[in-house]
Amino acid sequence: MAMKIRLARAGTKKRPYYHIVVADHAAPRDGKFIDVIGAFNPMLGKTDEARVKLDGAKAAEWLKKGAQPTDRVLRFLDKAGIKKREARNNPQKALPGKKRLEREKLQADAAAKVAAAAAAAVEAPAAEAPQA
Helix, strand or coil: CCEEEEEEEEEECCEEEEEEEEEECCCCCCCCCCEEEEEECCCCCCCCHHHEEECHHHHHHHHHCCCEECHHHHHHHHHHCCCCCCCCCCCCCCCCCHHHHHHHHHHHHHHHHHHHHHHHHHHHHHHHCCCC
16 A cells, blocks of 8 residues: 655645645545644744644654655655755756747747838838939
8 A cells, every 4th residue: 555644634724724744645635644744824834843743653663664765755755864864956957838939930930021021111102212
């Protein structure tokens, strides 16, 4: 059975509060879980000690059993010194997508056609003008 260590949302509308739970990978986010190993309150300040409460012993035990943490939970585990999180680097993330590149190419082609037509219009009357 594949297990995940993930966040389960609790709290009210616009006042989030999360439980850090161990659940089957196919279980719904807020549905059935196996064990609660901590809590996360994003409404508290980033330097507040009570923002993340984590039972390190339970977390380490579930990791030994093969539970895979989500990225957010892995951040918490890394900060607690339980499991190392490798820094991610995606240099392609900032590059524009295919549709945007196509749109920009079409706009550039249209601008070039307009510029060529304007240049042709300027040259044509100058060539037809009578010379004195």
